[in-house]
Amino acid sequence: MAALPETLTTPLATLLRRAPLTCPPEQPVREALAAMRQERVGSILVADPERRPLGVFTLNDLRDRVAVVPCDLERPISAVMTPRPFCLPGDATALEAALAMARRLIHHVLVTDGEGRILGVVSEKDLFALQRLGVGNIAAALAEAQDLATLVDAAADIRRLARLLMAQGLEAEQLTRLISELNDQLSQRILYLAFADAGLEDLAWCWLALGSEGRLEQTLLTDQDNGLIFAVPEGETPESVRQRLLPVAQRINQDLAACGFTLCKGEIMAGNPKWCLSADEWRDTFSEWLFRGDAPVLLNASIFFDFRPLAGDATLAGNLRAWLNEKLKGNRRFLKLMTLNALGNRPPLGLVRDFVTDGEGNESGTIDLKLHGTTLFVDAARIFALASGSTETGSVARLRSAAAAWKLDDGEVNGWIEAFHHVQQLRLRLHQQRLEHEQPLSNRVAPDSLSTLDRSFLKEALRQAKKLQGRLEDFFQF
Numbered sequence: 001m002a003a004l005p006e007t008l009t010t011p012l013a014t015l016l017r018r019a020p021l022t023c024p025p026e027q028p029v030r031e032a033l034a035a036m037r038q039e040r041v042g043s044i045l046v047a048d049p050e051r052r053p054l055g056v057f058t059l060n061d062l063r064d065r066v067a068v069v070p071c072d073l074e075r076p077i078s079a080v081m082t083p084r085p086f087c088l089p090g091d092a093t094a095l096e097a098a099l100a101m102a103r104r105l106i107h108h109v110l111v112t113d114g115e116g117r118i119l120g121v122v123s124e125k126d127l128f129a130l131q132r133l134g135v136g137n138i139a140a141a142l143a144e145a146q147d148l149a150t151l152v153d154a155a156a157d158i159r160r161l162a163r164l165l166m167a168q169g170l171e172a173e174q175l176t177r178l179i180s181e182l183n184d185q186l187s188q189r190i191l192y193l194a195f196a197d198a199g200l201e202d203l204a205w206c207w208l209a210l211g212s213e214g215r216l217e218q219t220l221l222t223d224q225d226n227g228l229i230f231a232v233p234e235g236e237t238p239e240s241v242r243q244r245l246l247p248v249a250q251r252i253n254q255d256l257a258a259c260g261f262t263l264c265k266g267e268i269m270a271g272n273p274k275w276c277l278s279a280d281e282w283r284d285t286f287s288e289w290l291f292r293g294d295a296p297v298l299l300n301a302s303i304f305f306d307f308r309p310l311a312g313d314a315t316l317a318g319n320l321r322a323w324l325n326e327k328l329k330g331n332r333r334f335l336k337l338m339t340l341n342a343l344g345n346r347p348p349l350g351l352v353r354d355f356v357t358d359g360e361g362n363e364s365g366t367i368d369l370k371l372h373g374t375t376l377f378v379d380a381a382r383i384f385a386l387a388s389g390s391t392e393t394g395s396v397a398r399l400r401s402a403a404a405a406w407k408l409d410d411g412e413v414n415g416w417i418e419a420f421h422h423v424q425q426l427r428l429r430l431h432q433q434r435l436e437h438e439q440p441l442s443n444r445v446a447p448d449s450l451s452t453l454d455r456s457f458l459k460e461a462l463r464q465a466k467k468l469q470g471r472l473e474d475f476f477q478f
Contacts, residue, residue, distance in 0.1 A: 012097055012111045013090030015127075016120035022047045025054055025078035029066060032057060032077045043108065043121075046081045051117040053110055055081035087112045090119050095174045098127050099181055102139040135161070135182070142185045148255055151190060155259035158182045162220060166432045172424035173396065180216040183261075184209075184310060190255045191311040198248045203241060204231040206312035207252075207270065214306035215378070216394050219424070220431040221441040223262040224253060225303055227275040229282055229316045238278040245276055268303060282320055290327060290334050298341040302375075305382060308393045325389045335387050339476035342379035343469055347462040348372045354459050355447045363444050369427045370443040376465040377420040380472045387476070395420060406475065412467070419464035422457050426450075 022045045023032050032044050046055040057077055065071065065080040087110040088097055097109045101124055111119045124136045138161065141154045162179050170178075191207055211225035212218050228249055232238050250271035257263050270276050277285065286304075289297040305324070309317035328334065348356040348367050359366040367373070374395075381395040384402035392398045396417050403413040431441050447455055 010094045011091050012088060012094060012109070012122050013119060015094065015122050016111060017126070018120070020045050020118060020121045022051070022118065023077060024049070025081075026076045028074045029071065029077055029080060030073040033062070033073075044077070045085075045110065045118060045121070046077055047118055050115075053085055053087060053112070053116075053118055054078065055083040056085040056108075056110070057081045085110050087116075089114065094122075094127050095177065097122055098135050098178065101127075101136045102178075102181055102185065105136070105140050105143055107136045135178070138182060139185060142182075142189050145189050146193070148190075148193075148258060151186060151255070152259055155186055158186065159220060159260065163432060163435060166428055172421045172428055175428060176217050176219065176424060179220075180213065180218045183213070183218055186259060187256065187261075188311050190252055190259070194248050194252045194255065200244060200248065202233060203244070204313045204316065205229065205245065206314060206316040207310045208307045208317060209310040210268065210307050211303045213310075214308045214393050217374075217378075217424075219427055220435070221427075221443065224256055224264045225268050226253075226270045226310075227268070227304070227307070228270040228277070229320060230276075230278055231313075231316065232278050232280075238281055241278065242273060242276050246271060246273060249276055279316055279320060283323060286324055286327070290331055293334050293337040295341075298338060301338060302379065302382070305386060306393050321391055325386065325391065328386045329389050335383060335476055338379075338383050338386075339472055342376075342383060343473060345372065345376060345379070346469070347376060347465045349459070349462050349466065354455065355462075357447065359444060363442075365448070366444040366446045368443050369423055369430065369445055373423040373443075373462070373465075374420060374427065376462075377416060377423075377468060380468045383472060383476060408471070412471075415464050416468045419461035422461045426454065426458060 021035060021039050021041055021043075023035065025046050025048070027046075036042070036044050043056055043058040045053055046057060047053055055078065057080065061080055061082055066073075071080060086100060086104060086106060088100065090111050090113055092111075100109055101107060107124045109122050111122055113119050127135070138154055138157050141150065141157070145151050145154060158179065161182075162175065165175055165178070187207075187209075206229050208214070208227040208229060209225075210227060212222055213225060228245060230241055230245060232241055249269075253263060253269045253271040263269065268275060289300060307317065307321070348358075350356045355367060357365045357367055359368075377399075378395045381398035381402070384390075384406060385392055385398035388402060388405035390398060390401045390405065392401050399413055399417055399420075402408060403410055426445065427443055430443070430445050434441055447458070450458065
């Protein structure tokens with residue numbers, strides 16, 4: 001079993017261990033099976049004369065198309081292969097392969113060169129030497145789950161996988177994307193089971209992921225932030241539709257809580273009637289916020305403006321996003337208020353000491369790595385994106401789109417992104433340490449407890465946050 005790559009940024013071409021077994025499409029099934037037996041492999045690739053993939057024949061195909069259904073073993077392998085296998089180029093990363101395995105419920109990815117010719121095959125075992133725990137297995141369990149107990153077990157596997165990957169030194173960007181991808185699939189399965197027998201087939205709805213889930217930046221410490229948007233059928237009212245949807249939404253919120261996503265203390269959940277709204281009601285709510293611009297509204301903006309569709313009719317969310325972006329692009333007053341609110345949270349850098357700490361009791365002398373760390377980057381990225389009309393919700397994607405929209409220096413933007421990832425990495429390591437010592441998860445860390453190197457990196461990351469806020473102030477103080 002192969003060892004886990006040092007990071008999931010490893011190019012797939014470097015993971016290839018052996019030349020794949022291939023055959024032409026006209027080769028008889030009998031000969032293909034004999035070759036598989038001789039090489040002791042569970043699959044054979046079907047390729048054209050230029051070694052471009054045409055299909056793949058696996059043990060599953062043997063079972064479903066040869067053994068169960070009577071098949072002449074002299075038939076060409078092309079008659080029973082699975083056509084158009086999923087491929088990635090050799091310079092694609094191991095992370096891309098892992099995400100593809102999770103989304104497509106597959107355990108192998110074909111690797112091709114720049115001309116589309118076969119280089120080899122990467123398996124899940126090549127990516128995750130984690131005993132019996134892997135992305136594909138978790139994704140398959142989620143796809144087949146029929147009850148909450150199975151989903152609770154899968155949620156525990158996701159957290160266990162995340163801890164194993166952290167212990168292997170997986171970088172923050174890759175880990176948060178992987179956690180968010182699997183959490184998405186978990187939530188989508190919960191939604192599917194809840195809506196399957198709810199008798200709501202006549203309704204168009206969309207479940208909205210908000211906050212860190214909306215940004216695809218979840219860590220091991222996350223609660224629920226979600227909402228529902230729906231269309232109102234002719235002859236019904238928003239209230240009548242809401243009353244039909246709320247019991248299902250409340251069940252989903254409770255099921256998510258059972259899987260480890262704690263109920264939101266501020267009740268920003270789809271099971272709350274305030275956040276189960278028709279498309280018109282969402283627009284009215286956002287319009288009121290844009291008009292008011294007071295402190296509670298700006299707090300809501302940091303959660304609700306990061307929405308993305310998770311399940312249901314995604315066009316409802318897409319139309320709302322297009323409408324909101326159009327309203328925000330020309331709203332200089334609200335953008336300025338968002339900027340002033342973001343600048344009110346300054347990096348905790350001291351003039352005498354390296355860091356300005358706070359906290360009470362056992363947390364005295366600490367820094368909140370979320371509130372006074374990653375949030376500095378998240379808030380600035382959001383403002384840049386909304387002002388430019390970007391549809392991105394992730395902070396890194398927003399900063400990169402801002403570089404083009406606002407003609408920012410690429411080196412400067414890359415510095416902000418690296419700093420954001422470093423603070424995220426510190427958060428993840430903090431969570432890992434607390435889990436190892438069976439302590440409650442927290443985002444607070446005492447700078448004095450960090451190594452000299454980590455203190456130096458954190459100080460530089462906060463300096464980058466200060467530079468980012470300076471650029472934000474230049475652009476949006478008007």
